[in-house]
Amino acid sequence: VCKEWNAIATPLLYQNIVIGRGRQLPNISTILEVSHQTTDGFFSVGRWTKRLDIALRDSSRPVNEELAIIADIVRCLPNLEIVTFSVSSPQYSDDDTSPCLVLRALESTCASSLKYIHWFRDTLVPDPESLATLFRNSPNLRSFYTPLVPGVEECDDEFFHASLTTIHAEARILSYASPIPPHLMNLPSLRQMSFVVPLFGADPRWRSFLERHGSRLQRIQALIYPAGSHFQPDLAHIAASCHNLLRLDLAFSHWTHMPFPVTLPPTVEHLGIFCAQGQIANYQTFFSRLDRIEYGAKLRCIQFLGKRNVRDIFDKHLHQFWFGTRRLRGSGVRFMNHRGICIA
Template identity: 25%
Template sequence: MTSVISNASTTRNFPRFPPELWLSIFSLATNVPGLLSCDGPTPSDLPRPIVKENEQRLLRESLITKRNIILVCRTWHALATELLYRSVLVTRPATLSSLLVALDRRSSGAAHPAHVGWWTRRLDVLIQDDRCEASDYSLLANVIRRFPNLSIVTLSMPMLPYNDCWLRQLPTSVVMALAESCGPSLRVFDCSESILRPCRKDLMKLIAAAPNLSVLRCPICSPSAGDKFPSTRLDVPVMTNLLSVSLMSVFLRDYLPEDRDANHFPALRQLTYDCIPPPFLDHTWKNFVKLSCANVTTVHLDFPLQGDSLQKELDLLSECCRSLNDLVVYLRSWTEIKPNLSLPPSVSYLGLYSKLLKTPAFHFKQLFTALRTMSGSKLKTVRLLHADTVEDLQENWSLLANELADITSCITFRVEENEGHPLLT
């Protein structure tokens, strides 16, 4: 006798998978380590434009995965919507209007009683178009007002039509939307790569509204009429939680408090600054560094000048930054590293980056000569941060063998390639 087993008799009722586990799986699948941290991304020694490019790539990849997840079924859509809106990336003005419509529609839907913008922690507006219309910035301000819990904001904005190329002011409506909507939650504000930037008055209002700000990258403020009258300028708020700031020595005036002998950055631990003449070792800059950077442990120095004046910058850091441990210097090429440099005595790690992409052999020769004669009482590690350093060395190995042998025999510190592996063995 042949028994017939129907499909119905073999059907099994599997236990329902807990939604909490789905959420954990979705979170692991779309996680971008460090980019949603309240203290901002993990600090990198690479130049900021390179770091931003990598962050944008990771955010795009994560966003694609999130979109694929919510399209699987209604259940996954409902569970993963929070993850979808946790980080928002805008790269074209045309997406602003559709984003605003989506935010307003979802905020009133029965399935989503809470505004989905409530979940957003990071906003990157990285628009590469030559110009935006004034209406685009109004839309951006309205979008920002839907995000009350933003922690990280990165803006890279093109010019407004007919805007003064000298002023280059980010519309006040955008800055005020940040200050009024998410000031208390804001931890990172970055417009260091933007053509448009806040005027000083707007930036001071934003800082005052953001007492928990820990990372500030706005080295240049757009000039405004009020800057011509110091008596009407807003004073720099005391920023008790600011850990990292990016400055340009020649534009320091934007960050000077009324009391030039007061320290308004008491928690500062990381300083990034560009050396741009004229002069970058004047009394005001030196006094500011001495007052505000005494406890700084990390300095990133963008040095676009001839290497003959680099020692002056190192002397300034030696005198004013007694707690300095990590020093990173961005140079035009390895030829700007001169022999007999004296590092700040507290520095144990030195990162070096050459902006020249393809390094010829004679550049390496000058670099190795400089390393062989460099002095630093606590120096333990020198890392060459350019990703192609090893490849460039291999191509020129026959021309550099003697220099490599000389430096290996006389240096007391470790020389590393960009990933931290020994470069000289």
């Protein structure tokens, strides 16, 4: 029974490894290395791992030692597809701390299987040259995300990647910028993009990027903060460059942050709406703004992307929904829940 259970459970237990504390590193490394050595790598538990989340909140040893252990862990994971960095440990706040050891381990072990690599904090973000090397050696990469980082050294080389389909963008703020200059990117397979508003009206480098890649984009997600008035200039740039855009998703933190006025690009068929706020006492402001959006003849559906959003609106505020969407529904626009099921 134990052998059968082990055979069934092992692929699931090791599918996703999360490193949250520095003291966990030696144990994880030992388990993976022993399994790798005793099975010659063919039946090691590390071969089942598809995702590695490096989310250190504290450290128990010097940074260089921890990074060396993380690199050893990576070398035991030959089929990694997703790697994320979200390191908040104070020890890693030094700008000189480099993840080169980890990047080299990724390149030598799982570059061919790597599909997603995301940095969610401005710690352990590599320099542009190291990033470019990693991407050149990762032919199947689909998506990457890096935050703005301070003191980025400008590079002049074009950044080309044939398979990258998804990218995230934020406008330069003072000395904070993207490690890879957007106007130097050449991404022939790009199809999706997310960005923080404002972008194209605030950063000419990203405007140049949009002019170069806009015709390839089919889906765009806009992350909107309270200053939603900056969104319309971005939409104007999108409408001018993205002639094949089919889907636009709007994400905001509060229902009243729904931007107004909004004129959707005429090619948009699908509008997605997500709000981090799960519920609200009154949706009048939101539906009033939604009712007054200007849209093209191709708009077919509006989808609420958050499960909590759907539950609150349709369980507690159904009357406001029916009243606030009567014009849109009357023109043939369908409404869908987070699962893609038509609800109105």
